[in-house]
Amino acid sequence: MSPLRIIFSIISAIAGFWITLTNLKAAGNLILPYSVGMGIFCGLATFFFVYYSEKLFSDLSAKALVGATVGTGAALLFFLTFAYFSEIIGLSARYPFYTYPIVFLSVLCLGIAVGLKKGGGGESPVNSKNDFFHSKVLDTSAIIDGRISDISKVGFIEGSIIVPQFVIRELQGIADSNDNLKKVRGRRGLEVLKNLQEQKDIRVKIVDKDFSNIREVDLKLVRLAKEFSAHLVTNDFNLTKVANLQGVRVLNVNQLANSLRPVILPGESMKIKVSKAGKDERQGVGYLDDGTMVVIDNGKKHISEFINIIITSVIQTPTGRMIFSKVGDPND
Incomplete structure (x- = not known):
């Protein structure tokens, strides 16, 4: 179980217990079964909320996740403070039984929303599913080739360019190689990435998403492209075949170059x-x-x-x- 799910599971348990305890006090222990059921329901509802939130948060950057976590903690602290002082001054008896769940969920949503916004996660790192143009996922071969930079510079690339961290790590590994040829290729790839980021008319997104259950980089690229409904840019013939088999559209720079070559006819x-x-x-x-x-x-x-x-x-x-x-x- 991930740390995020553990944190929210604890919050779910606390919320369920607090709601049950409050209802017991308000009703003089006369509706114990109803109160316990209400607490369990709220706990389960929060758990499912967490489960789907985790899927959403997995697409966010580390900075946005930190913001969401801080916002959640602040929301929980505010709710507990509110409930504590309500008990002290005797206001809890005047509230309907559903007041605490409403306050808790409202404050929680507000805390997460504010935390995401402050953490730079007001939008998903790659919003390709809502973009008019499909985003483009770059693999190592397309970056090292370098022509993608020239193609984007003249306006032939539309939508965001997605570069996963595991591709950058692969480039860094090639650049640190003892083989001089590999070292030159790796450094060229890193330089191409820098040039892409400096272009004003193109949006380059570095995503942290890594599929730890998948070992092959090619399969990770295909999975990433499918999740973001993106096109895959590569010069790798085998990767092109794998992507096509899984329904991912591939843009091959070599094929583009061949298509742009002047037509030469017999007899000329x-x-x-x-x-x-x-x-x-x-x-x-x-x-x-x-x-x-x-x-x-x-x-x-x-x-x-x-x-x-x-x-x-x-x-x-x-x-x-x-x-x-x-x-x-x-x-x-």
């Missing part, structure tokens, strides 16, 4: 530098500005030269596209 001609030899004996290989590989028949003898080529075919693969061509007229 272009100029390209032959960078290296191909697999076959006479083949040469070149690359377009976007990284697309171009295989050039009879291009091996032109390595390190810029030549005219004619496109013969274009093949689309899961990782991109490959262009096949032949050497064109050098005078074109």
Whole structure:
């Protein structure tokens, strides 16, 4: 049982006992069964209130939870003080039996509401379910890739960007790696996060939610996206498959980049530098500005030269596209 549930269970027991004791005194012990039943009912009602409140509070930040706890404590202290002085000055006998439950619940709700507001939890850290646009959950691969920062900068990302703490911890672990390549990638990811937070037109939310019963980071990301009705942004092929199977929409930056590449049709001609030899004996290989590989028949003898080529075919693969061509007229 979590600390929050334990605290509220104790409050439930105190409230139920106090209500029962007050009714016993007011009725001269003549309605003992009714009073006990009333106390049990109020205790159970408070327990169910706590149960569903805990689900709500699990989406809040630590600061908001502290505010709610302080507000609850202040509300309980106020109620006990009110009840104590009512007993001393003899006002409790004049109150109807339902006065204390109403006062207690009213003060409790007010205390929690004020505590949440003061603690920065006036709204959920991610209010994606009420936003017009879906929020976007970023995974490690999308952050390290870095293009998400450029995409959001030009206004193609709508809604909040959600980054869970367990992804940040993963980035920090990569940045602290002894492997120089991993270290560079991790630091690049942290720098991309910083750039996203500095953008005025995008809202980045760091959420503390961690699913302790789930070990795999990929499954945690899918679960988080489902809970907030968010889209998942990733470059991971396997994560894309898992998310699609569970009904989570995936935005793959690589697929977006492939879709934005210029259309090249067979029969078109272009100029390209032959960078290296191909697999076959006479083949040469070149690359377009976007990284697309171009295989050039009879291009091996032109390595390190810029030549005219004619496109013969274009093949689309899961990782991109490959262009096949032949050497064109050098005078074109």
